[in-house]
Amino acid sequence: MSIGNGIGSDGMTVRSPSSKANSNQRDMEDIELGSSRRLLKAKDSNIVELAPLATGKGDSSKSLSSPRGGVPPNDKDSSSVMKSLIASSMYSGCSVGMVLVNKSLASSYNHLFEGDLNILLVVFQAVTAVICVEFSKYMGWVDYPQFNFRTAQLWSPVNILFCGMLFTGMASLEHNSVPMVTVFKNITNIMTTIGDCILYGASVEILVIAAFGIMLAGAVMAARNDAEVTQTGLFWMLANCVCTSGYVLYLKYATKSVKLSKFGMVFYNNVLCSVFLFPVTLMNGELSTFLQTEALHTVDYAVKNAFAGFVGFFLNFASLNCVAQTGPTTYAMIGSLNKIPIAIFGYVIFDNAISEETWTFISISLMGGILYTIAKLREGKKKSAAVLQNLIRDDPSEKAHKI
Numbered sequence: 001m002s003i004g005n006g007i008g009s010d011g012m013t014v015r016s017p018s019s020k021a022n023s024n025q026r027d028m029e030d031i032e033l034g035s036s037r038r039l040l041k042a043k044d045s046n047i048v049e050l051a052p053l054a055t056g057k058g059d060s061s062k063s064l065s066s067p068r069g070g071v072p073p074n075d076k077d078s079s080s081v082m083k084s085l086i087a088s089s090m091y092s093g094c095s096v097g098m099v100l101v102n103k104s105l106a107s108s109y110n111h112l113f114e115g116d117l118n119i120l121l122v123v124f125q126a127v128t129a130v131i132c133v134e135f136s137k138y139m140g141w142v143d144y145p146q147f148n149f150r151t152a153q154l155w156s157p158v159n160i161l162f163c164g165m166l167f168t169g170m171a172s173l174e175h176n177s178v179p180m181v182t183v184f185k186n187i188t189n190i191m192t193t194i195g196d197c198i199l200y201g202a203s204v205e206i207l208v209i210a211a212f213g214i215m216l217a218g219a220v221m222a223a224r225n226d227a228e229v230t231q232t233g234l235f236w237m238l239a240n241c242v243c244t245s246g247y248v249l250y251l252k253y254a255t256k257s258v259k260l261s262k263f264g265m266v267f268y269n270n271v272l273c274s275v276f277l278f279p280v281t282l283m284n285g286e287l288s289t290f291l292q293t294e295a296l297h298t299v300d301y302a303v304k305n306a307f308a309g310f311v312g313f314f315l316n317f318a319s320l321n322c323v324a325q326t327g328p329t330t331y332a333m334i335g336s337l338n339k340i341p342i343a344i345f346g347y348v349i350f351d352n353a354i355s356e357e358t359w360t361f362i363s364i365s366l367m368g369g370i371l372y373t374i375a376k377l378r379e380g381k382k383k384s385a386a387v388l389q390n391l392i393r394d395d396p397s398e399k400a401h402k403i
Contacts, residue, residue, distance in 0.1 A: 080380075081380060083325050084325050084326050084330075087318070087321045087322045087324075087325035087326060088322060088325075088326060088330065088334055090314075090317075090318040090321065090322070091315075091318040091319055091321070091322035091331070091334055092334050092337070092338055092341075093318075094311060094314050094315035094318040094319075095315060095318075095319075095334075095335070095338050096338055096341050096342055096345065097311050097315075098308070098311050098312060098315050099338075099342050100342070100345055100346075100349065101304070101307060101308045101311055102121065102308060103346065103350060104304065104350075105121065105301075105304055105305070105308065107350060108304070109295075109296060109301060112293055112295045112296065113289055113293045113295075113296075114289075115285075115286075115289060116286075117286050117289065117290060118170065118286075119166070119277055119280050119281050119284065119286055120281045120286040120287060120290055121305065121308070122166070122273065122277055123273075123274055123277050123278050123281060124305045124308075124309060125305065125308050125309040125312040126270040126271075126273040126274045126277070126309070126312070127270070127274055127309065128305070128306055128308070128309020128310060128312065128313070129266065129270040129309050129310075129312050129313040129316060130267065130270045130271055130274070131309075132309070132310060132313040133263055133266050133267045133270070133313060134267070136263065137263070142261070142263040143261065143263075144260060144261050144263050144264030144267060145260070145264065147267075147268075147271070151258065151260065151268065152268060152271070152272060154254075154257075154258050155254060155258055155260075155265070155268045155269070155272065156272055157250055157254070158247070158250060158251055158254050158269065158272075159269065159272040159273050159276055160276070161243055161246050161247035161250055162247055162273065163273075163276050163277060164239075164243035164246075164247075165240065165243040165244045165247050166277075168236055168239040168240035168243050169181075169240050169244075171236040171239075171240075172184070172233065172236045172237045172240045174236075175230060175232050175233035175236055176229065176230075176233040176236070176237060177223070179219070179222050179223030179357065180223050180229060180233070180237070181237065182219045182222065182223065182339070182361070183216070183219040183220055183223050184237040184238075184240070184241055185219075185244075185336065186212070186215050186216040186219045186336060187216065187241055188240070188241040188244045188245050188332070189212055189215070189329075189332040189333065189335075189336055190212050190216070191241055191242075191245040192244075192245045192248050192249060192328050192329060192331075192332040193208070193209075193212065193328075193329045193332070195245055195249045195328070196249065196252075196327060196328045196329045199249060199253075200252065200327070200328075202327060202328075202329060203379075204329070205375045205378065205379055207371055207372070207374060207375030207378070208329070208372060208375045208376075210371060210375075211333070211368040211369070211371040211372035211375060212333075212368070212372075213368075214364060214367055214368035214371065215336055215364065215365050215368035215369075217364065218360065218361045218363070218364025218365050218367075218368065219361055219365075221357075221360050221361070221364065222357040222358065222360050222361035223357070224357075248323065248328045248331055248332060249328050251319075251320070251323050251328075252323050252324070252327065252328050255320055255323060255324045256324070262317055262320050262321060262324075263317065265316075265320050266313065266316040266317050266320065269316055269320075270312075270313075270316065319331075322334065330376070333369070333372050336365065337365060337366075337369045339361075339362075339365065340362050340365060340366060340369075343358055343362060344362075
């Protein structure tokens with residue numbers, strides 16, 4: 001991320017030739033300012049205050065190069081598209097890998113005890129991720145400030161919403177069928193898109209709306225034979241929608257407002273996750289179950305959990321990077337499309353049967369994903385053409401030629 005030389009009233013950063021000399025240093029600081037933000041930096045502090053949510057239209061993180069001596073718009077657009085593709089692929093791959101690793105753990109060990117250890121596994125994996133990022137810092141591969149309580153306070157809403165998403169998701173599965181939960185997951189994506197428009201001024205094309213509508217219709221068709229909903233189940237599903245959408249939207253705000261590198265965010269994310277969730281394992285008995293089940297006290301179980309934490313370390317970074325590079329709407333769409341490779345890998349690796357309803361959902365979701373991709377490519381071309389047109393219009397040599 002970078003800071004331009006000035007901030008306009010519309011929240012867009014314009015680089016001028018005088019700012020070019022200092023751009024590399026500012027890029028390393030990994031700070032990005034949005035519309036109407038103030039940077040409050042103390043002399044010996046490593047944090048900044050959170051700023052108000054951007055309410056203007058347009059993406060405040062975007063910047064235009066100067067028409068004189070700047071980066072050609074086509075090259076810059078290609079670079080932006082490539083970064084978005086890499087960020088999306090990393091997040092999708094890590095997310096699918098994480099689900100498969102946890103499924104392997106569950107299928108290998110859940111028969112040894114009653115209940116589950118879902119929360120405890122998240123704690124184990126968070127601790128492993130902290131060890132990974134601290135080891136990377138010790139080796140000099142990454143860098144971020146030492147733990148600061150004020151920074152932890154600024155980042156804590158992300159973890160609170162994450163914990164809420166985790167608990168409400170488990171409660172939803174307890175009181176509802178999987179197909180009905182999938183339906184509401186697609187409703188969550190629509191809520192996230194609306195929030196992205198309201199809070200960050202993102203523009204949404206009609207094709208994007210159509211893509212979400214197609215995916216929602218596919219989920220409804222897949223759940224047509226299991227569509228019973230209780231009041232309790234409905235409450236937990238709606239609560240999960242709010243927590244999930246809030247988590248994704250606030251994550252974008254936090255990644256742009258807290259003065260931390262991506263690896264610093266990974267560090268705080270996992271430290272706070274461990275602090276918030278470990279007491280829960282004491283209250284719900286998961287820690288007690290683990291300590292009393294000697295069959296789990298093996299090297300194999302420890303290695304598999306360590307590997308899951310290692311994957312989780314990369315998933316944390318990939319999630320933060322994906323939200324920063326693409327935005328909440330694309331992040332939500334990727335999360336929905338991830339169900340397709342998960343279902344296929346589950347069939348190949350774990351011999352899980354794929355029902356007719358699931359094939360229906362996969363086929364329709366794939367159509368929605370293709371439509372969404374076409375919409376984003378069209379949007380990118382329009383933005384590139386608009387930038388090029390503005391540069392030509394503002395170029396003094398072009399004006400002189402017309403005269």
